[in-house]
Amino acid sequence: xxxxxxxxxxxxxxxxxxxxxxxxxxxxxxxxxxxxxxxxxxxxxxxxxxxxxxxxxxxxxxxxxxxxxxxxxxxxxxxxxxxxxxxxxxxxxxx
Amino acid sequence: xxxxxxxxxxxxxxxxxxxxxxxxxxxxxxxxxxxxxxxxxxxxxxxxxxxxxxxxxxxxxxxxxxxxxxxxxxxxxxxxxxxxxxxxxxxxxxxxxxxxxxxxxxxxxxxxxxxxxxxxxxxxxxxxxxxxxxxxxxxxxxxxxxxxxxxxxxxxxxxxxxxxxxxxxxxxxxxxxxxxxxxxxxxxxxxxxxxxxxxxxxxxxxxxxxxxxxxxxxxxxxxxxxxxxxxxxxxxxxxxxxxxxxxxxxxxxxxxxxxxxxxxxxxxxxxxxxxxxxxxxxxxxxxxxxxxxxxxxxxxxxxxxxxxxxxxxxxxxxxxxxxxxxxxxxxxxxxxxxxxxxxxxxxxxxxxxxxxxxxxxxxxxxxxxxxxxxxxxxxxxxxxxxxxxxxxxxxxxxxxxxxxxxxxxxxxxxxxxxxxxxxxxxxxxxxxxxxxxxxxxxxxxxxxxxxxxxxxxxxxxxxxxxxxxxxxxxxx
Numbered sequence: 001x002x003x004x005x006x007x008x009x010x011x012x013x014x015x016x017x018x019x020x021x022x023x024x025x026x027x028x029x030x031x032x033x034x035x036x037x038x039x040x041x042x043x044x045x046x047x048x049x050x051x052x053x054x055x056x057x058x059x060x061x062x063x064x065x066x067x068x069x070x071x072x073x074x075x076x077x078x079x080x081x082x083x084x085x086x087x088x089x090x091x092x093x094x095x
Numbered sequence: 096x097x098x099x100x101x102x103x104x105x106x107x108x109x110x111x112x113x114x115x116x117x118x119x120x121x122x123x124x125x126x127x128x129x130x131x132x133x134x135x136x137x138x139x140x141x142x143x144x145x146x147x148x149x150x151x152x153x154x155x156x157x158x159x160x161x162x163x164x165x166x167x168x169x170x171x172x173x174x175x176x177x178x179x180x181x182x183x184x185x186x187x188x189x190x191x192x193x194x195x196x197x198x199x200x201x202x203x204x205x206x207x208x209x210x211x212x213x214x215x216x217x218x219x220x221x222x223x224x225x226x227x228x229x230x231x232x233x234x235x236x237x238x239x240x241x242x243x244x245x246x247x248x249x250x251x252x253x254x255x256x257x258x259x260x261x262x263x264x265x266x267x268x269x270x271x272x273x274x275x276x277x278x279x280x281x282x283x284x285x286x287x288x289x290x291x292x293x294x295x296x297x298x299x300x301x302x303x304x305x306x307x308x309x310x311x312x313x314x315x316x317x318x319x320x321x322x323x324x325x326x327x328x329x330x331x332x333x334x335x336x337x338x339x340x341x342x343x344x345x346x347x348x349x350x351x352x353x354x355x356x357x358x359x360x361x362x363x364x365x366x367x368x369x370x371x372x373x374x375x376x377x378x379x380x381x382x383x384x385x386x387x388x389x390x391x392x393x394x395x396x397x398x399x400x401x402x403x404x405x406x407x408x409x410x411x412x413x414x415x416x417x418x419x420x421x422x423x424x425x426x427x428x429x430x431x432x433x434x435x436x437x438x439x440x441x442x443x444x445x446x447x448x449x450x451x452x453x454x455x456x457x458x459x460x461x462x463x464x465x466x467x468x469x470x471x472x473x474x475x476x477x478x479x480x481x482x483x484x485x486x487x488x489x490x491x492x493x494x495x496x497x498x499x500x501x502x503x504x505x506x507x508x509x510x511x512x513x514x515x516x517x518x519x520x521x522x523x524x525x526x527x528x529x530x531x532x533x534x535x536x537x538x539x540x541x542x543x544x545x546x547x548x549x550x551x552x553x554x555x556x557x558x559x560x561x562x563x564x565x566x567x568x569x570x571x
Contacts, residue, residue, distance in 0.1 A: 014364055016177055016184075053170040053192070053369045060374040065112050065149035068119040069133040076137060077129065086128040087236035090179040093226060 002032040096334070097298035100326050101306075102261045102291055103253035106268055107246050108278045109222070109286035110153050116221050116245035117144030117187065124284050132224070132239035138183035143372050146171075150245045151376060153277040154194045154219055155386040157247060160275055160393055161214050163198025165383055171219075171373040174365045179237050180224035188248075190367040193218035194376065200271070201395070202263040203413065212264050213252030220246050247277070253292065253303065258322035262315050265289055269315075270394055274419045288313045293325045295333065304329070305339040309346055309353060321346035325353050397422055405435040414443050420457045424464050431468035434475055441467060445488055462491045470498035483507050483555055511558045516549065517565055519557070523548045524569065535570060542566060 008027045012019045019027065073086060082089035115122055118135035135142045158165040170192040173185040198214035224239035249268060255261045269287055272278040280287045294306035309325055312318050324346070329339050344353040392400075394416050401412040401422075415425045421442070429438040446467065450457060470487055473479050479487060479502060490501045502508055510516060523545060524531050534541040542563075549562050 014175070014366065051191075053375045054371065054373075056374065058374050059377040060146050062148035062151060063119070063145040065114050065147050066119060067114045067121045069114075069121070069131075071130040072133070073129045076132070076134075082234065084231060084234075084236065086130070087227065087231070087238055088129070088179075089231055089234040089236055092228070092233055092235050093179055 003028045003035070007031075098295045098326075098330050098333075099298045099300075100256055100258075100322075101253050101294045101296065101303055102255040102258070102322060104249075104251045104255070104261055104264060105290040105292070106249040106251075106265065107222075107288050107290075108249065108268075108272050108280070110150055110245040110247055111276065111278050112147055112149045112153070112245055114147060115243035116147050116150050116219065118243050120243065122244050124281075126240055128236075128238040129240060132242055136182070136239055136243040144187060144370075146373065146376065147245065150219060151194070151378065152386055153275075154217065154247060155378065155383055156275050156277055156390060157217060157249075157272070158195035158198065159383070159387055159390060160271060161195075161198030161200055161217075163195045163214060163217070165378055166192060166194050166196060167378055167380075168192060169194040169218075169376045169378075171370045171376075172367045173370045174220075174367055176365060178223070178226075179235060180226045180239070180242070182224070182239060182242060186221060186223065187370055187373070188220035188367075189218035192375075194378075200264065200267055202260065202267050204263060205259065207409075210254075210260065212254045212260075215250045215252050217247050217249045220248060222246050247272075253294075258319040258326070261291060261322055262319045265318055266315060267394075270417055274391060274394055276391070282313050285313065289318060291318065291322055291325075293322055293329070294339070295326055295329045304333075305341050307339065307341065307353070308343045310343055310356065312346055317346060317348055320348070320351065321353060324351060328353065391419070405429060405439070407435070407439055411439045411443060414447075415439060418457070424457055424460075427464035428468045428471065431465065432471035432475065434471050437471055437474065438468075441471065441488075445485065449492055461494060462488065466491050466497050473498050473502060477509060477511060477558060478502060479507055479509050480555070480559055482550075482559075483509065486555075507556060509558050510553060510556050511561060513561065513565065516553070516557050516561055519552050520545070520549055520562070520565055520569070523552065 005024050005028060008019075008024050008031065011031075012027075077083040077086070077088065080088045109122075110116075112122060114120060115136060118133050120133040120136055121131045123131065135144060155165050157163075169189060171187050172190040174188045174190070175185045177184055193216045195217035196215070198217070199211050200214060201209055201211050203209055222241050222244040224237055224242040227236040227238065230236070251264065255264060269280050272287070273280045278286055282288070289312050291309040291312060292306045293309060294304040296302065296304040307325060307329070309321050312321050325344065332339055340355075343356045345356050346353050398409075398412045398416045401407050401415060402409060405412075407415070414421075416422045425438060425442045428442060429435045432438055446457075446460065446462065449455075449462075450460060467488075470479075470484060470491065473487075474481060474484050479498075486505075487498050487501050487507060490496075490505070491498065495501055496504070527545075527548070530541050530544060534545070545566055546559065546562050550557055550559065
């Protein structure tokens with residue numbers, strides 16, 4: 001399977017990556033190679049194999065439903081470029 | 096052409112945990128902005144999500160209640176999209192292996208028929224934060240208190256065929272999650288919200304039509320309105336020879352219309368993959384059994400019991416089991432007063448009417464179950480008539496004390512003294528000789544006139560049965 005320029009642009013847009021136009025053919029080639037490898041693996045019969053959700057053979061540990069976090073708003077807001085009235089401010093987004 | 100509507104619902108219900116699904120920050124509603132958003136909720140580098148045990152228990156409860164399969168192994172996945180109220184750039188959700196699958200829920204329709212609606216799946220996920228678009232000099236304000244709040248998304252089969260069925264299903268589901276105690280179901284606070292997938296097809300056609308998804312409908316009334324309006328829109332398009340476009344639409348309650356949200360459609364490629372920060376969740380058969388033991392009596396079972404134990408009509412039992420709180424209240428009143436039918440009538444009638452009128456929940460009713468039972472006992476032992484009881488109830492509602500206090504303070508005790516009633520009756524007969532002759536002559540409806548006059552003269556306190564009795568004697 002080979003990716004075209006438009007596919008690369010779309011993937012970059014979905015991941016919010018700014019890429020140079022000049023680099024696109026290289027990305028397309030490398031990504032296509034990865035997909036080719038997946039294609040190759042597809043030819044193996046895996047009917048009896050359970051899909052692996054995680055490389056570690058362990059199960060999720062659970063946490064009791066207890067509130068232990070305290071309010072650290074001022075510290076967190078100090079990391080943000082802009083904040084006001086206890087809110088993080090971002091460029092206007094309108095649906 | 097005859098059209099058939101096909102509806103499937105996705106309900107997001109907020110789970111009533113103390114802490115968030117993957118962090119130990121509080122989920123309490125209404126806190127000051129960003130005071131309940133911790134490093135995990137903010138997606139700061141180096142943090143890891145740890146799953147809340149209570150969330151798993153609640154999902155198991157739900158699965159058992161809808162006769163579903165609780166997955167022995169379920170997996171969390173990342174749903175990737177960018178929006179400022181989603182700090183990590185992905186929402187942790189479940190895709191291929193949800194925690195609950197293949198359930199069902201029976202709904203009752205207005206004509207009394209029942210219908211089983213399939214539940215495809217229910218999966219766990221985290222909620223996003225809140226964007227505030229006003230007041231910040233052209234900027235958007237972000238409050239992340241809600242980020243990481245646990246949600247159970249309940250996805251139905253496309254089994255509903257009208258807006259009414261969709262509302263019945265949503266109400267039933269709402270009642271169920273509250274019975275189970277897994278959600279407060281508060282729709283104003285967004286604890287229970289719904290997306291509807293709506294399509295139409297020519298009656299008799301097997302294939303589904305192209306559907307539109309109506310987003311974020313947060314009241315039962317709006318669900319019905321939104322679906323009906325969307326169905327009309329789709330039929331108009333099809334009858335004009337056009338095609339319905341598959342898209343997400345928003346219901347605008349003010350304009351009473353649905354409109355396209357195309358902007359969101361373009362970016363719709365969530366690139367789900369298993370979240371490497373979380374291991375698969377294993378649920379054993381023993382664990383499921385333990386949870387099963389804690390299940391409360393569910394609405395259907397309660398309704399059946401009410402009908403058989405209290406000889407209530409199906410209609411009354413249906414209303415009384417609508418919520419667990421109402422059912423408990425009724426049972427409390429019935430037990431204390433020993434009058435089941437009277438209790439049902441007052442709870443469904445006067446009490447519910449007052450609660451509705453003032454938009455109050457039964458849990459904050461000014462008239463407690465003890466107070467209502469106390470009043471019913473006074474009806475039963477003939478201290479007051481049913482008519483005076485309305486006055487007593489009103490006074491209890493206004494906070495004037497319990498029934499006995501009010502009856503004494505207002506002098507509402509029913510007069511069952513035959514002599515006293517007869518005296519008044521004689522006076523009224525003497526004052527209305529013409530009517531009395533007509534009544535004797537067979538004009539029966541004047542009976543009501545005389546009884547009414549006596550009641551009026553005695554301030555409603557005469558025992559009506561006795562007045563009737565005495566009146567009959569006078570005519571004999």
